[in-house]
Structure formats: structure tokens, C-alpha cells
Amino acid sequence: MGLAKRIIPCLDVDNGRVVKGVQFVDIRDAGDPVEVAKRYNEQGADEITFLDITASSDDRETTVHMVEAIASQVFIPLTVGGGIRTCEDIRRMLNAGADKVGINTAAVFNPEFVREAAQRFGSQCIVVAIDAKKVSAEGEPDKWEIFTHGGRKPTGLDAVEWAKKMVEYGAGEILLTSMDRDGTKNGFDLGVTRAISEAVHVPVIASGGVGNLDHLVDGVIEGKADAVLAASIFHFGEYSIQEAKQRMTDAGIEMRL
Amino acid sequence: MSNKSMSDMKKSTVAVIDYGMGNLHSVAKALEHVADENTTVIVTSDPAVIDAADRVLLPGVGAIRDCIGEMNNAGLVPSIRKAMAEKPFLAICVGIQSLMSHSEENGGVDCLNHFQGNALFFGEKHTDHDGSKLKVPHMGWNQVKHTINHPLWADIPDNARFYFVHSFYVVPENKSEVAGTCDYGLEFCVALARDNVFAVQFHPEKSHKDGLQLYKNFLHWDGKP
Numbered sequence: 001m002g003l004a005k006r007i008i009p010c011l012d013v014d015n016g017r018v019v020k021g022v023q024f025v026d027i028r029d030a031g032d033p034v035e036v037a038k039r040y041n042e043q044g045a046d047e048i049t050f051l052d053i054t055a056s057s058d059d060r061e062t063t064v065h066m067v068e069a070i071a072s073q074v075f076i077p078l079t080v081g082g083g084i085r086t087c088e089d090i091r092r093m094l095n096a097g098a099d100k101v102g103i104n105t106a107a108v109f110n111p112e113f114v115r116e117a118a119q120r121f122g123s124q125c126i127v128v129a130i131d132a133k134k135v136s137a138e139g140e141p142d143k144w145e146i147f148t149h150g151g152r153k154p155t156g157l158d159a160v161e162w163a164k165k166m167v168e169y170g171a172g173e174i175l176l177t178s179m180d181r182d183g184t185k186n187g188f189d190l191g192v193t194r195a196i197s198e199a200v201h202v203p204v205i206a207s208g209g210v211g212n213l214d215h216l217v218d219g220v221i222e223g224k225a226d227a228v229l230a231a232s233i234f235h236f237g238e239y240s241i242q243e244a245k246q247r248m249t250d251a252g253i254e255m256r257l
Numbered sequence: 258m259s260n261k262s263m264s265d266m267k268k269s270t271v272a273v274i275d276y277g278m279g280n281l282h283s284v285a286k287a288l289e290h291v292a293d294e295n296t297t298v299i300v301t302s303d304p305a306v307i308d309a310a311d312r313v314l315l316p317g318v319g320a321i322r323d324c325i326g327e328m329n330n331a332g333l334v335p336s337i338r339k340a341m342a343e344k345p346f347l348a349i350c351v352g353i354q355s356l357m358s359h360s361e362e363n364g365g366v367d368c369l370n371h372f373q374g375n376a377l378f379f380g381e382k383h384t385d386h387d388g389s390k391l392k393v394p395h396m397g398w399n400q401v402k403h404t405i406n407h408p409l410w411a412d413i414p415d416n417a418r419f420y421f422v423h424s425f426y427v428v429p430e431n432k433s434e435v436a437g438t439c440d441y442g443l444e445f446c447v448a449l450a451r452d453n454v455f456a457v458q459f460h461p462e463k464s465h466k467d468g469l470q471l472y473k474n475f476l477h478w479d480g481k482p
Contacts, residue, residue: 002385002440004398004418041465046398072286077420077463097282099463122319124394124422172394172422201381203392226392256398256418 004256005220006046006227007244008205009234011036013082014054016062020183020232030235034069040234041074043241046256048074049175049229051102052082064096071097079127081175090117094125102175104129105148108155111169118170127205128171132159132192133179144192151179163196163204174200175229178208183232185211193223205229213239213247220253268295271476272310274337275302276327284316284349287462291473304336312475313340317351321376321425322363324351334369341371345480346454347409353427353449353456362425372449372456374429383442391442394424401437401447401459407482409455409474410436417467419459421447426458453480 011018011033018030030036037048050070052063060083067080080093081102090101107114107128118126131151136143144159163174176196178189188206197204206225210216210233219228233239245255271292273285281300288298299306307313315337317324328334340346341356348356360366360376368376383391398418403410426445429435436455437448447458455475461468 002399003391003395003421006397068282071283072290075283075287075290075462075469076465077422077460095282097286099283124318124396173396198390201383201390201393203394203396226397 002254004254007241008047008049008227008229009040009045010049010051010229010231012051012053012231020235033066037070037074040241041076045241047077049079064092067093067096067098081129087117087120090121100125100127102127102129108146108148114166114169114171123170123172126171127173127175128166129175130159130163131177131179142191147179159192160195160199164199167200167202173203175205175207181209184209187215188219188223190218190223193219193225197224213244216244217248217251269311270297270299271312271314272307273300273314274307274333275300276331276333281316283462287469288472291469292476296476302331304332307336307340312345315348315352317349317355320363321351321354321360321366324355325366325368341454344453345478347475348456350460353458354425356456357427360425372429372434374427376425376427378425385442394422395441396422399439399441401439403437405436407436407450408478409471411474413467413470419468420463421459423458450482
């Protein structure tokens with residue numbers, strides 16, 4: 001009895017199609033976002049994350065319409081991220097039916113934006129997305145740094161300290177992506193996941209690197225994640241959400257079945 | 258045509274109260290999803306529309322001070338009290354907290370006092386029964402135990418999971434008003450019922466089949482316990 005850990009399939013959407021990049025570069029088509037969201041809803045996904053990876057101004061309207069279409073048919077929580085830079089962006093996405101918004105780069109360049117957004121809309125709908133890479137060498141104490149622009153630009157910010165600061169500013173949840181692992185199918189970076197989950201009092205979603213169902217189990221048990229996010233293992237039919245939940249349940253994790 | 262079948266044919270309206278606290282899209286869409294052709298869902302901030310509606314839903318997001326403030330600014334409190342006195346009424350999330358006497362949030366805010374009792378903070382150092390750390394907000398799917406039989410629980414299994422996002426929880430003085438509980442480090446009240454008023458801490462509109470069933474039950478409820 002108690003709160004279940006969550007499985008969150010992520011739709012990376014480019015020009016109106018679900019895609020999945022390996023290390024954010026190589027792109028494969030995985031279908032129409034509304035259809036994909038409905039399929040995951042039927043399979044028992046606990047939430048859905050919609051990440052707009054084009055984020056050019058032309059495509060914003062497309063995103064708003066897709067969010068509306070998903071929210072009219074899928075009655076589980078929906079987070080929308082990608083290109084959220086102003087309170088007006090947040091308002092539009094919430095009005096379209098999103099329950100939460102993910103703020104990434106804009107938080108790095110203007111941390112006050114997170115504070116303003118949390119005050120205006122409530123922490124419950126502000127997810128701060130953190131893209132981290134391990135920067136410590138072998139033999140050194142572990143250290144992770146925040147990167148922007150799909151993992152290309154270092155910021156000099158320590159990932160654990162940054163997560164604590166974002167929570168202090170009003171983040172209601174942290175979406176943590178390991179840029180070293182994203183798309184590799186080698187599993188989450190459990191070290192940074194655990195370090196951040198233990199450092200903050202809000203839920204942490206582990207992301208980046210899931211290649212099999214044991215990785216999801218590891219993310220919760222060893223990484224102490226409250227939720228696990230994955231894309232390609234679900235998109236291309238390798239595993240269903242039910243199979244993932246069953247594996248996690250078998251490992252002793254409380255899930256919603 | 259008999260009076261009974263006349264009334265069966267009657268058009269029915271459900272007012273979703275909009276007091277400027279943002280996203281009512283998902284509440285309205287979920288109600289529309291389960292409504293039959295004779296039921297109209299109206300998102301409104303007009304007291305006259307609320308007064309005329311057959312049933313009323315009070316949603317809630319954000320912080321309690323803003324919620325109560327906006328209800329007052331929009332002149333909605335008399336209509337909310339009137340609806341609670343006479344027709345099927347459902348409050349959601351911060352909506353349940355707004356019906357209590359008082360909330361600890363925002364340094365302490367007096368609320369509508371329909372249910373006597375307070376909304377309390379889990380605290381940033383909240384722990385589970387075994388002493389392990391629990392995250393706050395309480396976010397995700399948790400099990401709801403029915404503590405009474407109620408028409409709004411119809412066709413919903415006991416201990417079904419609903420979606421929660423909150424950092425404050427209600428503690429009613431009158432335990433007989435508790436309709437459901439949940440466990441998160443402590444057992445706490447997540448549903449309150451008195452006469453024609455029902456209130457829940459979770460989000461039915463985000464709780465998949467069981468959430469939609471609760472909305473369906475609300476649309477068919479005659480307001481009797």
C-alpha cells in the first residue's frame with residue numbers, strides 16, 4: 001500500500017512526428033503523437049511527456065493543437081516541454097490541456113523565470129529539466145555538470161547544486177537526463193540520479209539510456225528515482241508498458257497495475 | 258408522457274466554476290467524455306449560470322490564498338454556498354481544501370468553513386512509517402480506501418489508484434464526514450461527504466478509468482448520500 005512509482009513514456013516530437021534521436025542526433029520516425037499517446041494510455045502509462053524538439057516558432061501552433069488533441073482523449077497527466085521560455089508559453093500550454101510544463105534551457109539562462117512561473121502557476125506544474133554529464137575523471141570524486149543545447153554546451157553549473165537551487169526556486173519536480181547515456185541503451189546514470197534524488201525533497205524522474213526493463217528497476221532501486229522515463233524501448237515495440245510494470249512489480253517495486 | 262419520463266428527458270447542465278486559476282480544460286474534457294447527450298458542461302465565472310446549473314463542480318489548482326482571493330474577487334462565494342446548500346456539488350484538489358475552515362498554506366488562510374477542520378502541510382521532512390524519506394509534494398498514483406458506501410464510489414473498486422499532486426491534506430473534525438483515505442507516511446482523508454456535497458483531494462480527470470467513473474457517478478448523482 002502506498003504511492004506507486006511511475007512509468008512515463010516520452011514523445012520527442014519534431015515537425016509533428018514522434019522521433020527518437022540517439023544522443024540527440026540520429027532521428028527515427030515513430031508515428032503520430034496523438035496515436036502514440038493513446039496507445040500508451042491504453043497500455044497503462046502513468047503519465048505522458050511531450051517534448052517539442054523543434055521548438056521553432058512556426059511549430060508552436062502545431063504543438064498547441066497536438067496537446068489539445070491528446071488532452072481531450074487521454075485522461076492521465078501530460079507534461080509538455082521544449083521551448084518554454086516565458087509565462088505566456090506556460091499559460092498557452094496549460095490552457096491547451098497540459099498539466100505540467102518542463103523548463104530547461106530558459107531556467108539556466110534565467111533562474112528567476114522558474115521562481116516567477118512557480119509563483120504564478122504553482123510548483124505542482126513546474127518541472128525543471130536538467131541535462132547533466134559526468135565531468136569527473138576516473139578516480140576523482142563524482143561530479144556532474146549541466147549542459148545545454150542538446151548536450152553540446154557546458155555551463156559550469158554543478159548538477160546537484162543546481163537541482164537544489166531549482167527546488168528552492170519553486171520546481172515541483174526534476175526531470176533528470178543523463179546526456180552521456182541518452183540514446184545509448186546502457187541504462188541510467190544511477191550515480192547522478194541517486195545524488196539528486198537524495199538531495200531534494202521533490203520527485204525526481206530518471207531519464208536517458210534505458211535499453212531494457214532491468215534498467216527501469218535499477219533507476220528506482222539504486223537511483224532512488226520516483227519515476228522513470230523512456231522513449232525508444234516503447235516506441236519501437238520492444239516492450240509494452242505492461243511488461244515494464246510487471247518486471248518492476250516482480251522486483252518488489254510498488255506499481256499501478 | 259408521464260412526469261417521470263418527462264424528467265428523464267430533461268436537459269441537464271453542470272457548471273465548472275472558473276475563478277481564474279487556470280487550466281480547467283482537462284476537467285471539462287473529462288466531464289464531456291462521460292456526459293450523455295442531454296448533459297451540457299459549462300465552464301463559467303458567472304454566478305447566475307452557477308445558480309441555474311443542475312450540478313456544480315469546484316476545481317482547484319495553485320495556492321490557497323489565490324484560490325480564496327479569486328473566488329471572493331469574482332463574487333462567487335454566495336453562489337458556491339448556495340450550490341452546496343441545494344444541489345449535487347463536487348470539489349476537486351485545492352477545491353476540497355477551500356471548503357475547510359482554515360489552511361496552513363501561505364502563512365494561514367481562512368477558507369469557506371463548509372467542513373470544520375484544517376488543511377495541514379506534510380512538511381519538507383515527511384517520512385514513511387519506517388522512517389524513510391518521502392517526497393513532498395505527494396505526486397503520483399496512490400490507493401484510495403472507501404470508508405463509507407457512497408453513490409460516487411459506485412463501480413470503483415476499493416483501493417483503486419487515483420492521481421494526486423498536493424503538499425497539504427485535510428483533517429476534518431467530524432470523522433463521520435470522511436468518505437475515503439489514503440496512506441502516505443500517515444493515513445489521511447482524501448474524500449469528504451456530507452449530504453449533497455462531495456469533495457476529493459485527487460484529480461479524477463487525470464485518473465484514467467476510475468477517475469472517469471467518478472465523474473460519471475457525479476453526473477448521475479441525485480445529491481443523496
